[in-house]
Amino acid sequence: MTTAWILVTDADRVAACVALARGTGASVVCAVVGPRELADLAAAAGPDEVRWLEPAADVPAEAYAEPIAAAVAAAAPQLLVSTASPAARVLLGAAAARLGATVVPGALAVRTDGAALVVDRAALDGAVVETLAVTGPLAVLAEAGEDPDPTTSTAPVTVLEAGAPAALRVEQRTAGATSSGVRDAARVVSVGRGLKAKADLDVVAPLLEALGAELGCSMPVADDLGWVAKERYVGRSGQHIAPRLYLALGISGAPQHLEGVRDARVVVAVNTDPQAPIFRAADYGIVGDLYDVVPALVDALHR
């Protein structure tokens, strides 16, 4: 194993991706598409080298998929890594196609075994860790957990000379429709699979209003059911939030969900199952049916 490239378009989990790539014993290059501050952050995350491409004004990182793919192909790394952020995924897809790399999502760890690269990835909703062996170049979407402690060293940053971006420009940015809302909210009320139907979001709406809270959810409610915008799901692969109040309605409290709220100041859980793991993470717990508890809370708040 000689080289791994990490494709970086935002600050989230760069060090964890570097640590993942280090599992192969490779030297690690971060290809950063973003402002200089992002390149500096990547340089402190433990790679050997940072190649930095500064996007033109109002050109999103995705527009550089082809130039980045060309740079990756010229370097011919054996391993490509990106986080699950949308722009990084676009870069990874283009670079993997150019390299002819096998793409594996949800990678927890990568190592070498002779000529093969071996990937552990979460399967069956996290109940199983699946181990895959690949010969030839490999591209992984990292499902890395914690960022390791910051390093004291700083890698050199050089400018990545790349071709022209695709004709993609940001014309306008409008807050509202697609903005997450939960990321910086002081109060978040999240719904899980305990909610029976999308229409039942109407049961929760008065509580949001009474608390001045933003709506969040567990991953399946956004990803599988599509009842809430994906930007609003909380957890390891969703939003990491730090509200003053986090109220979880009908959420079991899987570790992947709780990772997103560990910085919440007060966690309150409503669940019919007294054994639900969410109660171990909650400061206050109500064992009960959310369809009874939510109207009662709204009533109490109004009084």
Ligand SMILES: Cc1cc2nc3c(=O)[nH]c(=O)nc-3n(C[C@H](O)[C@H](O)[C@H](O)COP(=O)(O)OP(=O)(O)OC[C@H]3O[C@@H](n4cnc5c(N)ncnc54)[C@H](O)[C@@H]3O)c2cc1C
């Ligand atoms: C790699 C990976 C990454 C993941 N990332 C995330 C992530 O970022 N965020 C995330 O949320 N999940 C994530 N998951 C999924 C996670 O493992 C759980 O499957 C998911 O969080 C469960 O969602 P839930 O709690 O809504 O549903 P369930 O686990 O089905 O829980 C529903 C809960 O509702 C309760 N309930 C039922 N009816 C009622 C009622 N009327 N009133 C009150 N309570 C009721 C039940 O007792 C139960 O505890 C990830 C999984 C994997 C494998």
